[in-house]
Amino acid sequence: MTTEKTDQTATSDPRHTPQGAFEALRRGNSRFMAEESAHPRQDGARRELMTTGQRPFAVVLACSDSRVPVEIIFDQGLGDIFVIRTAGEITDLSVLASLEFAVVGLGVPLVVVLGHENCGAVNAAQNALETGELPSGFQRVLVEKVTPSLLAARAEGGDTAEDFERHHVVEIAAHIVDRSPQILSRLREGTVGVVGMRYRLSDGMTEPVVNYGLDVPGTPGQPLN
Ligand SMILES: [Zn+2]
Numbered sequence: 001m002t003t004e005k006t007d008q009t010a011t012s013d014p015r016h017t018p019q020g021a022f023e024a025l026r027r028g029n030s031r032f033m034a035e036e037s038a039h040p041r042q043d044g045a046r047r048e049l050m051t052t053g054q055r056p057f058a059v060v061l062a063c064s065d066s067r068v069p070v071e072i073i074f075d076q077g078l079g080d081i082f083v084i085r086t087a088g089e090i091t092d093l094s095v096l097a098s099l100e101f102a103v104v105g106l107g108v109p110l111v112v113v114l115g116h117e118n119c120g121a122v123n124a125a126q127n128a129l130e131t132g133e134l135p136s137g138f139q140r141v142l143v144e145k146v147t148p149s150l151l152a153a154r155a156e157g158g159d160t161a162e163d164f165e166r167h168h169v170v171e172i173a174a175h176i177v178d179r180s181p182q183i184l185s186r187l188r189e190g191t192v193g194v195v196g197m198r199y200r201l202s203d204g205m206t207e208p209v210v211n212y213g214l215d216v217p218g219t220p221g222q223p224l225n
Helices: 018-033 042-052 093-105 120-131 137-154 161-179 181-188
Strands: 057-061 081-086 110-116 192-199 207-210
Touching: 018 057, 018 192, 018 207, 042 161, 057 093, 057 161, 093 110, 093 161, 093 207, 110 161, 120 137, 120 161, 137 161, 161 181, 161 192, 161 207, 181 207
Parallel strands: 057 081, 057 110, 110 192
Antiparallel strands: 192 207
């Protein structure tokens, strides 16, 4: 890993603004949905260029689910997205450190939290709530980290898997903004945006559910405390 920023094309690239980065991901996801993926920046020249440094335009914290491969569903290439994946897109200190490495160390202007339809981690937490039984071993951590999102969703009247998946993304995004002063200060400056999305396995759409510091139709921006 390197913090060098030697991709010379990046300086005037509109993707290196919070809104521009979001629009680039949205366009890529639209291509993927339409089965018109361009598979950009995946050739030998790009690979060679990337040996000298990286300047990704987005950092994505996604679920590890094998059906949610980040570069494929956003139709991006080498050096475009800094990806962190955990089951249920849960956070811990290592995840927060990786997020700050991307935002502060690499200057990434957009943080994405990506949940998805039929998430096993959310389903496990839902089962634990309903049956009172916890999974064994370290899988218990998944339930412990996802359950607060489900309780928050229930408090607002949510009771479906979709409600829980959406609310979990909202909670994780809020947690990142709350826990990282470095990301919060960049949000206040307008140099970083945060968006939470839920990927639909059924049609490939990444639907926005929450945002900070962006203009996302149908998703009111969250105020900063
Ligand atoms: Zn999942």
